[in-house]
Amino acid sequence: xxxxxxxxxxxxxxxxxxxxxxxxxxxxxxxxxxxxxxxxxxxxxxxxxxxxxxxxxxxxxxxxxxxxxxxxxxxxxxxxxxxxxxxxxxxxxxxxxxxxxxxxxxxxxxxxxxxxxxxxxxxxxxxxxxxxxxxxxxxxxxxxxxxxxxxxxxxxxxxxxxxxxxxxxxxxxxxxxxxxxxxxxxxxxxxxxxxxxxxxxxxxxxxxxxxxxxxxxxxxxxxxxxxxxxxxxxxxxxxxxxxxxxxxxxxxxxxxxxxxxxxxxxxxxxxxxxxxxxxxxxxxxxxxxxxxxxxxxxxxxxxxxxxxxxxxxxxxxxxxxxxxxxxxxxxxxxxxxxxxxxxxxxxxxxxxxxxxxxxxxxxxxxxxxxxxxxxxxxxxxxxxxxxxxxxxxxxxxxxxxxxxxxxxxxxxxxxxxxxxxxxxxxxxxxxxxxxxxxxxxxxxxxxxxxxxxxxxxxxxxxxxxxxxxxxxxxxxxxxxxxxxxxxxxxxxxxxxxxxxxxxxxxxxxxxxxxxxxxxxxxxxxxxxxxxxxxxxxxxxxxxxxxxxxxxxxxxxxxxxxxxxxxxxxxxxxxxxxxxxxxxxxxxxxxxxxxxxxxxxxxxxxxxxxxxxxxxxxxxxxxxxxxxxxxxxxxxxxxxxxxxxxxxxxxxxxxxxxxxxxxxxxxxxxxxxxxxxxxxxxxxxxxxxxxxxxxxxxxxxxxxxxxxxxxxxxxxxxxxxxxxxxxxxxxxxxxxxxxxxxxxxxxxxxxxxxxxxxxxxxxxxxxxxxxxxxxxxxxxxxxxxxxxxxxxxxxxxxxxxxxxxxxxxxxxxxxxxxxxxxxxxxxxxxxxxxxxxxxxxxxxxxxxxxxxxxxxxxxxxxxxxxxxxxxxxxxxxxxxxxxxxxxxxxxxxxxxxxxxxxxxxxxxxxxxxxxxxxx
Numbered sequence: 001x002x003x004x005x006x007x008x009x010x011x012x013x014x015x016x017x018x019x020x021x022x023x024x025x026x027x028x029x030x031x032x033x034x035x036x037x038x039x040x041x042x043x044x045x046x047x048x049x050x051x052x053x054x055x056x057x058x059x060x061x062x063x064x065x066x067x068x069x070x071x072x073x074x075x076x077x078x079x080x081x082x083x084x085x086x087x088x089x090x091x092x093x094x095x096x097x098x099x100x101x102x103x104x105x106x107x108x109x110x111x112x113x114x115x116x117x118x119x120x121x122x123x124x125x126x127x128x129x130x131x132x133x134x135x136x137x138x139x140x141x142x143x144x145x146x147x148x149x150x151x152x153x154x155x156x157x158x159x160x161x162x163x164x165x166x167x168x169x170x171x172x173x174x175x176x177x178x179x180x181x182x183x184x185x186x187x188x189x190x191x192x193x194x195x196x197x198x199x200x201x202x203x204x205x206x207x208x209x210x211x212x213x214x215x216x217x218x219x220x221x222x223x224x225x226x227x228x229x230x231x232x233x234x235x236x237x238x239x240x241x242x243x244x245x246x247x248x249x250x251x252x253x254x255x256x257x258x259x260x261x262x263x264x265x266x267x268x269x270x271x272x273x274x275x276x277x278x279x280x281x282x283x284x285x286x287x288x289x290x291x292x293x294x295x296x297x298x299x300x301x302x303x304x305x306x307x308x309x310x311x312x313x314x315x316x317x318x319x320x321x322x323x324x325x326x327x328x329x330x331x332x333x334x335x336x337x338x339x340x341x342x343x344x345x346x347x348x349x350x351x352x353x354x355x356x357x358x359x360x361x362x363x364x365x366x367x368x369x370x371x372x373x374x375x376x377x378x379x380x381x382x383x384x385x386x387x388x389x390x391x392x393x394x395x396x397x398x399x400x401x402x403x404x405x406x407x408x409x410x411x412x413x414x415x416x417x418x419x420x421x422x423x424x425x426x427x428x429x430x431x432x433x434x435x436x437x438x439x440x441x442x443x444x445x446x447x448x449x450x451x452x453x454x455x456x457x458x459x460x461x462x463x464x465x466x467x468x469x470x471x472x473x474x475x476x477x478x479x480x481x482x483x484x485x486x487x488x489x490x491x492x493x494x495x496x497x498x499x500x501x502x503x504x505x506x507x508x509x510x511x512x513x514x515x516x517x518x519x520x521x522x523x524x525x526x527x528x529x530x531x532x533x534x535x536x537x538x539x540x541x542x543x544x545x546x547x548x549x550x551x552x553x554x555x556x557x558x559x560x561x562x563x564x565x566x567x568x569x570x571x572x573x574x575x576x577x578x579x580x581x582x583x584x585x586x587x588x589x590x591x592x593x594x595x596x597x598x599x600x601x602x603x604x605x606x607x608x609x610x611x612x613x614x615x616x617x618x619x620x621x622x623x624x625x626x627x628x629x630x631x632x633x634x635x636x637x638x639x640x641x642x643x644x645x646x647x648x649x650x651x652x653x654x655x656x657x658x659x660x661x662x663x664x665x666x667x668x669x670x671x672x673x674x675x676x677x678x679x680x681x682x683x684x685x686x687x688x689x690x691x692x693x694x695x696x697x698x699x700x701x702x703x704x705x706x707x708x709x710x711x712x713x714x715x716x717x718x719x720x721x722x723x724x725x726x727x728x729x730x731x732x733x734x735x736x737x738x739x740x741x742x743x744x745x746x747x748x749x750x751x752x753x754x755x756x757x758x759x760x761x762x763x764x765x766x767x768x769x770x771x772x773x774x775x776x777x778x779x780x781x782x783x784x785x786x787x788x789x790x791x792x793x794x795x796x797x798x799x800x801x802x803x804x805x806x807x808x809x810x811x812x813x814x815x816x817x818x819x820x821x822x823x824x825x826x827x828x829x830x831x832x833x834x835x836x837x838x839x840x841x842x843x844x845x846x847x848x849x850x851x852x853x854x855x856x857x858x859x860x861x862x863x864x865x866x867x868x869x870x871x872x873x874x875x876x877x878x879x880x881x882x883x884x885x886x887x888x889x890x891x892x893x894x895x896x897x898x899x900x901x902x903x904x905x906x907x908x909x910x911x912x913x914x915x916x917x918x
Contacts, residue, residue, distance in 0.1 A: 066129075406496065
């Protein structure tokens with residue numbers, strides 16, 4: 001009979017077995033396990049008994065590896081630490097160590113050693129292994145397909161993973177903890193491992209997830225509070241809310257970690273009002289089985305109210321006590337506010353706050369440390385010492401950027417505010433993060449500046465900016481119904497273009513990219529119109545200074561159509577060709593958030609038998625040569641899609657040359673009712689050719705003006721002035737002369753503010769407020785306001801096929817262009833408020849929801865203007881930004897007022913937002 005020495009070890013069970021055996025045998029910290037089996041006929045009935053002496057030393061002759069494994073035999077023996085010819089004790093430390101080494105791999109379920117043969121002092125062993133199966137496929141049931149796919153990615157159950165008890169337990173715990181954090185406290189997970197008969201040693205894993213119901217909060221009872229009402233204390237608990245029907249803005253669920261944060265928030269609320277010693281005596285969370293909800297009870301001890309006493313600064317040499325006191329903003333006798341004190345020392349919620357820590361760090365003192373210490377408490381007054389360790393000045397040393405696979409280094413480096421050799425400045429660091437985010441080429445939420453080689457002794461540090469590149473080009477391919485017909489649009493925007501590589505074959509991947517230039521091509525058309533446009537901009541003209549050059553060219557053609565029958569007359573058209581050139585320079589005074597922009601534009605309008613209400617002439621041309629100058633300041637937050645702080649202000653003036661000053665024309669006289677009704681061709685019979693005042697005789701081809709009418713007929717005079725004869729014979733041609741060169745000026749003002757109400761940047765509730773004003777005027781009141789460049793208020797704000805220089809002003813809750821006259825307004829103002837909350841701000845897609853209040857009004861001239869007679873609306877909407885397609889969204893707006901000319905309020909309108917900016 002074959003002598004068998006078996007040592008079995010299963011992962012996650014071995015330690016328990018060892019602990020039990022330790023109670024029986026403990027010799028020199030080694031564990032020996034000896035199982036001698038004699039007469040096991042089921043294993044090998046013909047085997048001969050092998051003489052074996054326990055604890056004897058042998059020379060290892062060889063180790064044979066058997067079992068179903070996919071590893072090389074010699075690799076296993078080597079890893080076990082066994083070598084042919086070495087001396088071993090059986091059973092002994094060498095065998096035990098080999099088992100432990102192989103077991104730590106986590107690849108085998110059974111590890112068995114057998115004695116095959118003993119020849120003299122030489123022993124031959126057999127190592128039998130059973131390899132753990134590998135994962136072929138994992139499937140989650142009990143969840144919706146999309147949720148199941150996302151969860152599989154999170155647990156990282158990839159094909160080829162070794163399936164052992166640890167993997168199963170870890171997966172189960174991860175899933176259950178994940179759903180418990182979301183309020184599903186009764187979640188249950190069952191994992192079944194099934195052998196895959198179609199493969200080798202592989203298995204399928206089926207994970208059954210039963211989320212159960214969310215555990216919500218039924219009641220929050222509070223005892224001991226006198227300073228604050230129950231409602232105010234519950235309000236301070238931003239994460240734990242009582243469930244009631246209709247609560248959608250903040251889910252009611254109990255999450256232990258969030259509940260603990262809420263308890264701290266309650267104490268902070270007391271500290272803000274002077275109650276430094278406030279504490280929560282106890283808190284209990286009890287499951288109410290009948291309601292399937294939780295009941296929470298809190299008992300608060302408020303303590304007494306305190307006040308600030310003397311506040312002294314120690315260790316400050318750079319700034320005076322007076323200067324630091326001004327930044328601190330707290331005086332002796334003020335009600336104690338521990339939260340405010342900490343924020344004025346170092347505001348953790350706002351990295352660029354006006355606090356003492358930033359005061360030092362923005363001036364190079366990276367290694368400074370400011371610590372407020374209570375030094376005396378007398379009755380209700382607390383004295384403080386603010387102890388300051390200024391440390392040495394720090395300087396930027398090496399600045400590097402990683403992660404920019406497409407964007408060239410110089411595009412990023414020119415935006416950096418942290419330069420080698422400069423004094424360390426936290427403000428410069430934060431500003432650099434903003435500038436990189438504003439480029440639009442990188443995920444703004446993933447910008448991560450890493451401090452490297454920080455050396456306090458030398459006073460230097462390196463900065464490495466870690467970036468995640470995102471798609472910056474966009475394609476706009478859409479179809480929709482507008483203007484009474486189907487509109488198709490193809491738009492291509494290349495926001496990180498490279499002109500200098502345009503002739504290099506290797507640069508086309510698929511286009512030359514990386515130099516930060518922007519080029520876009522847009523084609524739009526329907527059966528009524530076609531529009532073609534090409535724009536290009538270079539943000540750093542010459543590459544040395546932040547001077548942006550931009551240019552655009554466009555052409556559009558519209559055919560006259562019958563609004564009711566939708567019939568199109570292609571022989572009657574209106575064409576516009578436009579060209580513009582612009583320069584914008586970043587200023588340094590008052591600060592470098594200011595930009596001064598200037599541009600010159602030219603439009604050529606060609607009307608071919610195109611008679612509408614807006615144009616009093618249907619044939620002819622107009623020209624618009626104008627100059628625009630604007631001043632703007634933009635310090636909106638890092639993420640241009642979802643800014644959480646900052647503002648943007650702009651003022652601009654656009655005007656043409658004042659042609660009326662160069663050429664005197666009496667436009668009132670041109671509009672005399674009876675002028676130019678007849679042109680003498682030499683065959684007409686006239687009552688007289690000479691008037692009472694000695695008018696010149698009428699010649700063939702002259703334009704005639706009626707001087708007087710009598711029973712004998714009309715008396716005419718000949719008009720010889722060239723200005724008049726050019727005006728021609730009808731009112732339309734008079735207007736054509738008037739608008740041959742457009743004469744106007746336009747003033748616009750805009751202010752846009754972003755304020756974070758609550759939450760971190762990734763989950764910040766943000767209030768956006770907006771105000772706009774625009775005015776279109778005339779240098780010559782007799783000439784009047786031009787029929788172009790007007791303001792059209794109302795609707796989604798999308799300027800689909802506007803071709804006459806008009807500006808479409810968004811005001812949701814009303815039909816497009818419905819709040820201006822049919823010819824457009826000459827003056828308008830608008831106010832808007834939006835409350836925004838992000839669903840996700842990931843690189844693949846940024847999604848946020850909003851609610852809004854809009855109000856605005858437009859008038860035809862300044863005499864009628866009343867800024868307070870407003871059309872108002874409110875509603876809610878959704879925005880989705882994807883790098884490849886730009887901004888998409890939908891708004892549902894309710895108009896509270898009537899459209900001009902109607903008596904009933906407008907009610908609900910749906911607006912689709914496609915490609916519109918913010």
